[in-house]
Each structure stands twice: as structure tokens, then as C-alpha cells.
Amino acid sequence: MAVEMPSKVPANQPRVRFGGVQTPRGYLFELTGGRLCLDLANTLDERATDHPRELLRGYKDLVDWAVQARALSSAEGQRLRRHAAAHPSLAARALGRTTATREVLFAIFSAAARRKAVPAGLLDALSELSAQAFARRRLENAPGGSFEWKWEFSERPDLDSPLWAAVASAVDLLTSPGVDRVRQCEGDGCAWLFIDTSKNGSRRWCDMSVCGNRAKARRHRGRPRNPPPPTRRHRALLGPQRD
Numbered sequence: 001m002a003v004e005m006p007s008k009v010p011a012n013q014p015r016v017r018f019g020g021v022q023t024p025r026g027y028l029f030e031l032t033g034g035r036l037c038l039d040l041a042n043t044l045d046e047r048a049t050d051h052p053r054e055l056l057r058g059y060k061d062l063v064d065w066a067v068q069a070r071a072l073s074s075a076e077g078q079r080l081r082r083h084a085a086a087h088p089s090l091a092a093r094a095l096g097r098t099t100a101t102r103e104v105l106f107a108i109f110s111a112a113a114r115r116k117a118v119p120a121g122l123l124d125a126l127s128e129l130s131a132q133a134f135a136r137r138r139l140e141n142a143p144g145g146s147f148e149w150k151w152e153f154s155e156r157p158d159l160d161s162p163l164w165a166a167v168a169s170a171v172d173l174l175t176s177p178g179v180d181r182v183r184q185c186e187g188d189g190c191a192w193l194f195i196d197t198s199k200n201g202s203r204r205w206c207d208m209s210v211c212g213n214r215a216k217a218r219r220h221r222g223r224p225r226n227p228p229p230p231t232r233r234h235r236a237l238l239g240p241q242r243d
Contacts, residue, residue: 019045020055026064027055032206034195037170038182039069040098040162041106042192042206049189054099059084059091059159062098066162071169076161083157094159101129101163105170109193112174113184130171133164187211 020029033039043065045053056062060081067077084091104125111118136158142148151164158164173179178195185192185206192206205211 019053027061029055029065029068030207031069033193034197035169035173035178036069036071037105037166037173038109038193038195040065040102040166041109043102044099044106045192046189047106048191056095056099056102059088059095062095062162066165071162071165076157079157080159080161084159087159091159094163097160098163098166101167104129105166106193108170108174109179109182110184110191112179113182113193126167126170126174129163129167133167133171136164137168185211 016028016030020027022028029039029043031039033042043055045055056065063072063077063080063084066072067074072080084094104122108118108122108126111122136152137149138152139147140150149168151161173182181196181201183194183196183203185194186204187206188211190206190211192211194203194206196203
């Protein structure tokens, strides 16, 4: 399993905005959370509305997300897709465990973003998951005399690999100073989570081009020539956008 990196788009890949876009080869996810666990939480789009949009509609979507987020290598993703195709019921249960855990992670980091106490039951659930995840990691020597965590390799692909990577990310973030920089988008119906990397810690929107512009449009509703920008659901039809 690949080592988690902050969600950063490779230089040769266009940045995906507006929640993502469906392509003939699969879904391209918007990865703006800044940490793997937050990007997983954001795979339920428009969650603060009465019509939330599920982005992980099948196990293939989960693997595509994990590869795009660099939680898995392309080769690891291919192994999981083949194993899932051969064992669809096991893959469906793995997807269910991941989406259930996603809601635990969202509740935890939403509370952290709002400076609210996290219910003990949620922390207990994450603790149990982390014990399972860390049982699959081991310490190894790294260049320069340092050490690093490595995921154990198994001849039989672990369909829960994306889940364990997200759980490890959540524990790392929750126990680091970076948790103070977790924010929840203030856009109507959005609630996406992200790491605020602004100097003064005042970022309010997951994406200024979507939620930020919609908020500005609401402040100028008296100008009929300026209709509000479309939602992520509609902007996704435009395809990946370059900065």
C-alpha cells in the first residue's frame, strides 16, 4: 500500500473541481481536503441538503478514489479491482464498512472544526478501527538512519486497504497540531471538510470557485443580470478545470 501524502494534484494532471466529474473511464474526484481522511469524508457530496450525492456508488469507485488520492498505487488498485470482481459480495461489504467509517470520520472532524467536544462513542469506534489498521503496519528502516511505517504485503489483496489508509490518516491528523486547522465549508448544503492553509486561518470555503462564488452571488441578489453560480452537481458536467 502506498504511503499517504497530503492530497496534492500531480503537476501533469488537471485539477478537478466542482465535486468531481464522470468520465468514460470512471469518476474523477475532487481532492481538496488536504488529508486522506477528509477527502474520504467528502465523498458524500451536498450532505447538508435533502438530496446528498453519493460518490462511492460501487467498489470500483472506492478503488479509483484511493488511487487518485495516492492511498494506493496503480498496481495495488488493479489487484483490488480483480479481487473484487472475483468476490463481489466481499467487495460490497468492504464498501459498506468504508462508507460507515466515513460517517464516523465526518462526525469527528466536523466537531473538531466547530470546536465542539467529540462524543466518546465516536472516539471509541475510531480506536477500534485504528487497532485493526495498525495491526497491518510495521516499522522499517528508512534512508538516512530514520524509520517509517510500511503496510504489510499480503498475497491475497485486502479489500479493506482503502479503509485502513483513511483510518491511519484520521488518527495521525487527530493527534497532531494540524487538527486545529480543520475547517468545515460554510457554503449552503456543502459541509465539506478541509485543512485551512491560509496564513491567518480564515478560509471559509472548500473551493472559492464554487461555494465562495455562490455566497458572493447571494450578497448581490438584487442584480438580476448576475445569476448565482451553479452547484457542484451542475458544474461537474463541465469536466476537469485547470488553474
